[in-house]
Amino acid sequence: MKSKKLLILLSLLLVVSVFVSACSSGEEPTTPEPEEPTTGEEQTGEKILRTNNSSEPGSLDPALAQGTHESWILNNLFEGLMKHDSTGQIVPGMAKEYTLSEDDLTYTFTLKDDIKWSNGDPVTAQDFEFAWKRALDPELAADYAYQLYYIKGAEAYNSGEGTVDDVAVKALDDKTLEVTLESPTAYFLDLCAFYTYYPVNKAVAEANPDWAKDPSTYVSNGPFTLESWEHNAKIKLAKNENYYDKDNIKLDGIDFDIIEDENTAWQKYEGGEYDILVTLPQAVVAQLKAENNPELQIGADVGTYYFNLNNEKKPFNNKKVRQALVYALDRQTIVDKIAQGGQIPATGIVPPGLLDENGEDYRATTGDFIGYDLEKAKTLLAEGLAEEGMTVEDFNAQGFVLLYNTSEAHKKIAQAAQEMWRTNLGIEIGLENVEFQVKLDREKAGDYDISRAGWIGDYSDPMTMLDLFYTDGPFNDAGYSNPEYDRLIDIAKSTADQKIRFDAMREAEAILMEDVPIVPVYFYTQPYAVKPYVTGVYKIPIQYPTITYADINK
Amino acid sequence: MKKYLLKRFVMSIITLWAIVTITFFLMHAIPGNPFAKEGKMPPVVYENLQKKYGLDKPLYQQYLIYLGNLVRGDFGESMKSRVETVNDMIERGFPVSARLGAQALVFALIFGPALGAMAALYQNKMPDYISMIVAIIGISVPSFVMGTFLIQFVAKNVSFLPIGGWGEFKHTILPSFALGLMPLATMARLMRSSMLEVLNQDYIKTAKSKGLTKFAVIMKHAVRNAILPVVSVLGITISNLLVGSFVIEKIFGIPGLGMFFVKSIGNRDYTLIMGTTVFYALILVLMLLLVDITYMLVDPRIRLTEEGH
Numbered sequence: 039m040k041s042k043k044l045l046i047l048l049s050l051l052l053v054v055s056v057f058v059s060a061c062s063s064g065e066e067p068t069t070p071e072p073e074e075p076t077t078g079e080e081q082t083g084e085k086i087l088r089t090n091n092s093s094e095p096g097s098l099d100p101a102l103a104q105g106t107h108e109s110w111i112l113n114n115l116f117e118g119l120m121k122h123d124s125t126g127q128i129v130p131g132m133a134k135e136y137t138l139s140e141d142d143l144t145y146t147f148t149l150k151d152d153i154k155w156s157n158g159d160p161v162t163a164q165d166f167e168f169a170w171k172r173a174l175d176p177e178l179a180a181d182y183a184y185q186l187y188y189i190k191g192a193e194a195y196n197s198g199e200g201t202v203d204d205v206a207v208k209a210l211d212d213k214t215l216e217v218t219l220e221s222p223t224a225y226f227l228d229l230c231a232f233y234t235y236y237p238v239n240k241a242v243a244e245a246n247p248d249w250a251k252d253p254s255t256y257v258s259n260g261p262f263t264l265e266s267w268e269h270n271a272k273i274k275l276a277k278n279e280n281y282y283d284k285d286n287i288k289l290d291g292i293d294f295d296i297i298e299d300e301n302t303a304w305q306k307y308e309g310g311e312y313d314i315l316v317t318l319p320q321a322v323v324a325q326l327k328a329e330n331n332p333e334l335q336i337g338a339d340v341g342t343y344y345f346n347l348n349n350e351k352k353p354f355n356n357k358k359v360r361q362a363l364v365y366a367l368d369r370q371t372i373v374d375k376i377a378q379g380g381q382i383p384a385t386g387i388v389p390p391g392l393l394d395e396n397g398e399d400y401r402a403t404t405g406d407f408i409g410y411d412l413e414k415a416k417t418l419l420a421e422g423l424a425e426e427g428m429t430v431e432d433f434n435a436q437g438f439v440l441l442y443n444t445s446e447a448h449k450k451i452a453q454a455a456q457e458m459w460r461t462n463l464g465i466e467i468g469l470e471n472v473e474f475q476v477k478l479d480r481e482k483a484g485d486y487d488i489s490r491a492g493w494i495g496d497y498s499d500p501m502t503m504l505d506l507f508y509t510d511g512p513f514n515d516a517g518y519s520n521p522e523y524d525r526l527i528d529i530a531k532s533t534a535d536q537k538i539r540f541d542a543m544r545e546a547e548a549i550l551m552e553d554v555p556i557v558p559v560y561f562y563t564q565p566y567a568v569k570p571y572v573t574g575v576y577k578i579p580i581q582y583p584t585i586t587y588a589d590i591n592k
Numbered sequence: 593m594k595k596y597l598l599k600r601f602v603m604s605i606i607t608l609w610a611i612v613t614i615t616f617f618l619m620h621a622i623p624g625n626p627f628a629k630e631g632k633m634p635p636v637v638y639e640n641l642q643k644k645y646g647l648d649k650p651l652y653q654q655y656l657i658y659l660g661n662l663v664r665g666d667f668g669e670s671m672k673s674r675v676e677t678v679n680d681m682i683e684r685g686f687p688v689s690a691r692l693g694a695q696a697l698v699f700a701l702i703f704g705p706a707l708g709a710m711a712a713l714y715q716n717k718m719p720d721y722i723s724m725i726v727a728i729i730g731i732s733v734p735s736f737v738m739g740t741f742l743i744q745f746v747a748k749n750v751s752f753l754p755i756g757g758w759g760e761f762k763h764t765i766l767p768s769f770a771l772g773l774m775p776l777a778t779m780a781r782l783m784r785s786s787m788l789e790v791l792n793q794d795y796i797k798t799a800k801s802k803g804l805t806k807f808a809v810i811m812k813h814a815v816r817n818a819i820l821p822v823v824s825v826l827g828i829t830i831s832n833l834l835v836g837s838f839v840i841e842k843i844f845g846i847p848g849l850g851m852f853f854v855k856s857i858g859n860r861d862y863t864l865i866m867g868t869t870v871f872y873a874l875i876l877v878l879m880l881l882l883v884d885i886t887y888m889l890v891d892p893r894i895r896l897t898e899e900g901h
Contacts, residue, residue: 097674179644181627184634197636251675269676269684270847271758295757297845302756305743309755475624475860512634 084290085590087572090303091294092317094270099250100236101173104181109233110316110582114275114292115258116236119147119166119215120227124587126393126498126578128227132161132237132259142222142534143190147215154280155239156263162240163209169238170207171195185234185496188226190218222534225499232497261287261586270296288574288589307567313590314575316566316582320447323565324378333567336380337577338391340495341562342503344384345440345455345488346481346516349555353433354487358422360554364408365415366462367455373560376454377447380565384558385409386551387507388500388543391579395536400500404544407551408558412462419463434466441481442490443474451559452490481515491515494562498580500543501530507550518555600884604877611873612662612866616655619865626671626860645671647862658866667867672859678867681852686871689836689848692764696772697833704776705822708783709815712791723780730777735770739843742766756845767844771837775829779822787818816890823890827883831876835868 093107103112121131130136133147153161170189173180174196187193189207194200206218219226229235239257242249249255256264261284262275273294277287295312297303300319307315318326326334347354347363354360369383382390385406394400423433440456442448449471456467467488472480480486493513495502505511508527509519526546530539566583568575574588627633627641642648646657661668667678676684707723714720747755747766754763790796791814799809836850849868856864 094673095675096672099674102674176640177644179637179640181633181637181641183637183640187634193634193636196640198640268847269681270851271845295845296847297756298851299756299842299845301740302743302843302845305748305755306757309748311755473624474858475622475628478628479623 085288086291086293087289087314087585087588087590088293088312089295089314089316089585090297090306090312091273092296092298092300092303094296095273097250098256098264098267100233100238101169101178101180101182102250103233106582111273111275111294112233112236113581113584114260114262114586115264116233116260118231118233118235118237119149120230122231122578122581122584124576124578124584126391126580128231128498131231132166133230136227138534144216144218145226146210147217149213149215150282151213152282153259154282155242155257155259156278156280157239157242157257158280159239159241159257160212161237161259162212163215164212165237165240166215167207167209168240168243169236171202171205172238172243173234174205175202180234182234185229185232188219188221188223188229190220192220221532223531224534224536224539225497225501228498262292265291272296286587288587289585292585312569313572314566314568314583314585314588316564318565318567320377320379323380326565326567327378327380333569335566335568335575335577335583337564337566337583338389338579339562339564340389340391340498340502340579341493342384342387342389343381343451343490343492343559343562344387345557345559346486346491347554347556348484348487348489349517350484351487353423353426353428356422356426357553358418358425360422360557362415362419362422362463363459364554364557365411365418367458367557367559368410369560370410371458372451372454376450377560380563381560382563383409384560386547387556387558388503388547389495389561389579392495392498392500395540400540404547407548408554415462419465430464437468438466438487439468439470440488440490441470441472441477441486443477444471448490455557455559484517488557489515491556492562495580498578500540500547501527504543504546504550505531507555516555518550518553520549520553523549523553600881604881607877608870608873612659612870613655615866615869616658617651619860619862620651620654622860624860626862628860645669645863662866662870667870668863670861670864672856672861672864678863681864682849682867682871685836685847685849685852686834688758688846689841689850690834692768692771692840692846692848693830693833693836695764695768697775697830699768699772700776700779700829704779705783705815705819707776708780708822709787709810709818711780711784712787712818713810715788720784724784727777727780727784730773731781733773734839735774735837736839736843738770738773739767739840742770743843756843758846763844763846767840767846770844771833771840775833778825778829782821782825783818786821787814790814790818793817820887820890823883823887826886827879828876831872831879834875835872 091107091110095103095108095111097103098108098112098115100112100116103109117131119131119133120128123129132149132153134150136145136147138145149161149163155161170186172178174183174186174192176196176198183196187196189205191200191204191206195202195205208216210216237259242255242257246255249257253264253266258264258278261278261281263278265274265276267273273296275292277290278284281287295306297306300317303312303315303317304319304322306312323334347360349355373381373383385408386401386404388400388404390399390401392400394403423429440452442452452469456469459465459467477489481489493503493506505527506513507516507518507523508514509524523546526542526549530542530546533539564577564582571591572588573591575583575585577583626645627638639648646654658668667682669677670681673681707726711720711723743755743766747753752762753766757763796809796813799813836848838850838854840846841848841850852864852868856868
């Protein structure tokens, strides 16, 4: 009996101790250090920009980054050979100048003289060579290694077939970097501003492969340094005093919260806890737009929302049927009444914001390929179905389904398309929502009729959209194949002559929009909100809003 | 007693093994993979990633390797984060979730049974109606509605309470409240019905007729017997509260463990799915064991039969 009582006492103690240990150890990492008076810029005179990064970065190692929740932070920490100015033009960053060989294949970059890492080391050409080869190392298994495949020998090394020495990037001396490409790439300089191409401090990374995991060992070469990182909670950047252009950096630091819920983040912005907020809830955007709120900015984005049509399935194998689906959508109504985020009705596959050979907007100079044309759609459908030996009743009897990944926004757009097709063409398309991963699986397997998709461009060139539909391309889920189209893409990819390239791309897009393997819906935009006292924030189409040169005037 | 404990221990290990095995194979059976995204990942990169995380090996081998690591307490590398291992994530997230959960539990334990007992004592009178309205709200209002409501109408108007985020005690007040409301309501309802039953028992009448004060009758005889059903749900309640809630943590922006349960599945982050599942199972098994032992402390019948031997 005694021993039993003891046991009971013991077990109770254990329950209590679980709580106590949970509570006490919970406080340890979360107690804020009193010596950092960061948030109150009024008291200290420090200018700290406060915002939210909507997702925890998977890594802040430039080689391992793979999306905006990493790059929005990285773009403030690092600088590549080239960078974008506020108008989106590509200008030298770490590089002072460059030369391009006659055959358009070999770039020779000369680095600036006064460039340093945040730990005081000089930034050298070797750092770039090291970083690029490291990102290609198959052992590192970087998701974005393929962004470097333009370099000669890069893909072979990454696939394990070639060696690291065959990768044609070489530091000729501390200040000179020579890169040879696989084929002429007109947008290679643009890629040199992309985060996979950022340098890594060779000495630091060789001594400590885990340098990027801990702010105390983290070394960067850009306008800011990584001050602290509380996982899933907060990331703080501080101004880099070793940055060559630090006089143009007005901020003393940037505080990123990591809050995934858009509504909570918006409440914090509204409550004055953030100075800028990028991912806004759809309803908030619609409301801000309706009341013409000056804090709302609608930034351009390089991305297209579309529906894949299964080109191998009857009757979607018929061009006229596909065209009928394209012309029967009233896109203006979809963006105005449904999407409500300032999106632009798609008139092709390449969104606006990308410049052509004359420095003008490609979309504007190329013109519109598709639009809303009810009569045309009806005629095309009748002809197309007749060619396939089908009637509208046969079509409806098939029970075709539009597949989308579960999301309120996608659902509304799918419903709108369903309704427009029904009322305009008399055809019945069902809706099916599945989890995102399941949708990807079914698209890859060709197990769908129509599916929702979207693509956000990687670099500032129409090719970032156009090469999606190359025969057997990894993202060509519609199963589109047209030798003429492939030929034009090949031409555009094999020359640096802008005239030839753009002519080929325009022709390719014309073919694509004639064949319409997909139904383009709208061009993405990126709405964001900035408080009136914040200046110097700008948005270039390919990136999140640039906050690097922001200033707070309170 | 020792024999009973040993038996329970062995059963717990078998339960855990079964959970690991079922989860492992179910998880690999669902479509998708950790590296799939709406992007054009070349096959080369995909193969490199498969190799890095050992997903190129046959499934049974992966299973055996996983079991081996698990026995050594190694949950493996997350397939989404290149910064933290699954062990890191659990070590970091659990204390946060557990702290919130503990606060929510204390809140529920103080007010839940008291509310239920009150309702029973004043059956069909005002206190009964009030406490049951509270209970119905607690049970039927989903936590995402409650969380949003608290942020929109409480946090935005009370300057002391922050809108989401994590760091100080003030950050924990609203989420603890939102988290504790459901168990509070469940406990209140359980307490009310069992209390009503107990109050009609003969031994209560006996106690009253012995001349005990009303207070003594309620505290010594009624509450003690009526609280048993509440204790029996405690094991699950504690485990659920300790490991965190996805909804509450997402709405309030709390860096806890609850987020990982749902996100890991969406991401097909196999190691994190396993890590969170095994960890939750471990806590649950442990809590159920402790509750069984606690039960013996408060249930006079169990003690009596044992002593009768």
